[in-house]
Amino acid sequence: MNSEQISRIAHADHPIKAPLDDASVNRLLERGAPRGDERVLDLGCGGGEWLLRALATRPQLHAEGVDISEEALAQARSAADRLGLQERLVLHRRAAEEFVSPQPFDLVLSVGATHAFGGLLPTLAAARGHLAPGGRVLIGDGFWDRTPSPEAIEMLGDFTDMATTVDRVVADGWTPVSGHVSTRRELDDYEWACWGSLASWALDHPDHPDSAQALETASLRRSEWLRVYRDTWGFVSLVLRRTAD
Template sequence: MDRQRISRIAHARHPVASPLDDDSVRLLLEHGVPRGDERVLDLGCGGGEWLLRALARYPRLRAEGVDVSEVSLADARAAAEERGVAGRLVLHHADAAEFAAPHAFDLVVSVGAAHAFGGLPPTLAAARRHLAPGGRVLVGDGFWERTPSAEAVELLGDFADLATTLERVTADGWTPVHGHVSTRRELDAYEWSWTGSLASWALDRPAGPDRDQALAAADAHRTEWLRCYRDSWGFVSLVLRRTAG
């Protein structure tokens, strides 16, 4: 099983694909689209859940999403039809880091997708290219809550602590206008959902390679979470505006 398929199954019950509950998502979107008639772009949209929720809540909003997974985009199209918002959603099968849009956007979203750009600074650089004057960026990425083990750094990457993360963001010319640090409940709920959804999918399948690989992936992820990074890794979501220009 390839990584994209495993991720798609694991996020089936947590479609925002980040450690955020429904209230946190709603508040972040409220700060991201203060008027309700904005044009929104999601770079690395996956199944499009951020856009689908925004479109459902704001009937004058228009949205576009970019992702490399054709299967995830097909899921997004089907969900948009089901929720009655397909007429205001455009989806692009492309590399989010290289995507070139013909117009600018009032809100650019990239939550939990910084790995596709090579980290948070290049994610913000990509968002800046698509941002209309006065627009906002909604971004979410990890940070170290406590000094991590070498194993955790090797597994997840070389994040900074929260204060340093924000200092780097502001030094890059951004001003936070809203933020949310995921709670322990949100972080644990996300991990239980990830591992549980994948394990349940596997247990509902007959014996075979897919079943074995999915169970092994769920078990490995659970062990890494509990043994390696549960006590050191956090997640911050920010709504940003350009400080000048």
């Protein structure tokens, strides 16, 4: 079982591949696409969860998603067909950093996918290249809520505290116009959902050749969360506009 298959199973029972609940997702989309008729791009769209939600609540909106995973894009296409949204959704299979569009976008999304670009600021640089004048970026990334252990840094990456994270974004030429810090409940619900879904799949498929691996992975990841980073790692989502358009 590869990492993509594990991720698909782990996220089966969570609304979004990030520690955000339904109300937070909807509120961020309202701030990011206030008119309802925007052209929206998701860099690293995965199964298209953000785009499908935006399309479902905004009948004048058009969206495009970019991802390297054919399995995830197939999942997005299937969901769009089921919801009757396929005519307003275009999906591209390619590396997000290589995507080129002849038209700019009013909202560029990248939530929980900054690793694809090598970090927060490189992701914003990529978003800037796709953004229409007056457009907005909705970006979500981790931060250290408390001083992390060396093990946590090695496991999750070299984040900064939230104030420093926002300072770096502002120094890069962006102005936050809205945001959301994931609550303890959102963070915990996300982890319980992910590793609980993976463990449940393993228990429901005891004869599957990957069952033991899935159960072991769920146990390991749950332990890492509880013992290594639960009390130090946070997640912030920012709605940004360019300071000088």
